[in-house]
Amino acid sequence: MRKRRYMGMAASMLLAASILGACSDKGGAIEKGANAGNVNETGMPIVKETIKVDGFAAKFFASQNWDDLMLWNEYEDMTNIEMDWTTVQTEALAEKRNLLLTGGDYPEVFFASAFSKTDLIKYGEQGIFLPLNDYIDKYAPNFKKLLDEYPSVKQGVTMADGNIYGFPTIYDPQFEALRAGAPWMKKEWLDNLGLKEPETTEDFYKVLKAFKENDPNGNGQPDEMGWGGGYGIDTFINFLRGSFGLNKQGSMNINLDFKEGTEEFRFVPTTDEYKELLMYMNRLYSEGLINKDVFTTTPQEFTAESSKGQYGFLNSIDPEELMKLDGYVGMPVLEGPNGERAYNAVSNGLGNLGMFVLTDKAENPEAMVRWMDYFYGDEGTKMFFMGFEGVTYEENEKGEFKYLDVITDNPDGLNMDQAISEYLTWPGGYYPGIVKQKFFQGAESKDNSRLNAEKVKPFRIKDDDILPGLNYTVEENDQVGAIMTDIQTYIKESTAAFITGKMDFSKWDEYVKTIDKMGVDKYMEIAQGAYDRMKDE
Incomplete structure (x- = not known):
């Protein structure tokens, strides 16, 4: 792979000029700066003279050198924009990112840096993050088209002050397997015992x-396990929320749904339905029907354990893809004790909002918005996830894309993520852009996952019913953070205690009263106000 080219002195001198952007409360009109004339409004390269x-x-693989990676080298040739990258492992991201901001020594661009809504509104109102609304209108046709096509996504990325401060990760709402999938079920075991697929929560038990x-499994040993997962108890609970009549507005605001027949919020973790769900989970846990280490195991540890094939049901991506375990199919969505049968733990497709941010040090914001927008269109998405034809992938006569053997059957014994990371940055999941089934070659794009999603779809919450995440003002954010940090910790601890039996359900009323005393009513008032404000926009 070629070494990175560096600009000559003439191009470097362009950086001495800055773009002065005077912005109103809602994105502001763009004032053309000294470098604005260097930007091509369409086509490639993005800028006439290299900048x-x-x-x-943030990056997932320590071995990657982003200053000499094929993706960025090729994109530099296309755009005339050379990125001088400083990278950090995802595990150290939050600390390093925050140190840069508090110390004032931050860059022009944050990429794959996973800023929260709280950070976006905080640093946006301080003027450190640029409002992007008008830049998007003029320089981001691919992203703007997505916002027009999916109003819920636009609502989600627009902060309470009317500004968009970050480009997000978007999971294509038409990519069903990324949005909804049931746990995987070992069909052979059902057949061996003459059992039908479970249709209700009682059948499942x-x-x-x-x-x-x-x-x-017929080996004469009591080595079979029931339902297992390595990502904590929430994956179990989330699958069952719809079966117990919870979260009928989706999972973007996981603690909130509407009181029946109204648009008034209730607090999900204190409802009778949530109690009933936890009682069901306690029944499964106390009888050893879910993995006892669910509260402590790591994904890596659980994958190693479950690869032995001893679980009948798995919270996982397709076990065949992940662990080479054959015979697993998606299980049905279950009807709960009150006749509810729904899969409600679904988002509007909007992932982290702060995956690409421009700071007030950005000298070429027009160019960088165009640079980012490319990855929301098909050509950029294909390059970002598939790489380069003849190097990492091939296209067949049907127009379908497939990784070459150097990726899927690497001669050096690298797994797919390791092999593709020698060319691209997406493994590990930190990136802005849109994930489309056509260009994404992970397990979710394979036939088994597609069939699983199709099985779920008749029971999946309708897109029109999914609420985007609520957006708060800076003051509201501070209040919500102060209230909900302790409440969320208490809910997590109490949920675990109820399920494991360390806390008896006779203590439920005491649990609810404790949450009330912790200020949940004020949180509900703020949340309701944020929803009403969003609804009126």
């Missing part, structure tokens, strides 16, 4: 019990 831009990014007690 160099200071960027900070009986199947789990049979798997654990009746030797479905």
Whole structure:
């Protein structure tokens, strides 16, 4: 791979000029600065004369050198924009990112830096993050088209002050397998025991019990397990929320849904339905039907354990893709004890909002908005996820894309993520842009995951019913943070205690009263106000 080219002195001198952008409360009109005439409004290259831009990014693989990576080298040739990258491992991202901002030594561009809504509105109102509304209108046709096509996404990325401060990760709402999928079920074990697929929560309990007690693998050993997962108890709870009548407005505001027949919020973790769900989970846990280490195991540890094939049901991506375990199919969405049968833990497709941010040090904001927008269109998405034809992928006569053997069957023994990371940056999941099934080659794009999603879809919450995440003002954010930090910790601890039996359900009323005393009413008032404000816009 070629080494990175560096600009000559003439191009470097362009950086001495700055773009002065005077912005109103809602994005402001763009005032053309000294470098504005260097930007081509359409086509490539983005700028006529090469510019160099200071960027900070999170990366998953320590071995990557972003200053000499094929993706960025090729994109530099296309755009005439050379990124001077400072990168940090995702584990150290929050600390390093915050130190840069508090110390004032921050870059022009933050890429894959996962800023929260709280950070976006905070640093946006301080003037450190640029409002992007007008730049998007003029220089980001791909992203603007997505906002027009998905109004819920536009609502989600627009802060309470009317500004957009970051480009997000978007999971294409038409990519069903990324949005909704049931746990995986070992079909062979059902057949061996003469059982039907479970249709209700009670059926599910009986199947789990049979798997654990009746030797479905036929080896004469009591080594079968029921339902397992390595990402904590929330993945279990989220699958069952719709079965217990919870979160009928989706999962973007996980603690909130509407009181029946109204648009008035209730606090989900204190509802009778949530209590009933936890009682069901306690029943499964106390009888050994879910993995006992669910509260402590890591994804890596659980993957190693579950790869032995001893679980009847798995919270996972397709076990065949992840662990080479055959015979798993998606399980049905379950009807709950009150006749509810729905899959409600679904978002509007909007991931982290702050994945690409421009700071007030950005000298070429027009160019950098164009630079980012490319990855929201098909050509940029294909390059970002598939790489380069003849190098990392090939296209067949049907127009379908497939990684070459150097990626999928690497001669050096690298797995797919390791192999593709020698060319691209997406493995690990930190990136702005849009994830489309056509260009994404992870497990979710394979046939098994597609079939799983199709099985779920008749019961999945309708898109029109999904609320985007609520956006608060800076003052509201401070209040919500002060209230909800302690409440969320208490809910997490109490949920675990109820499920494991360390806290008896006779203590439920005491649990609810404790949350009331912690100020949940004020949070509900703020949340309702944020929703009413969004609804009226």
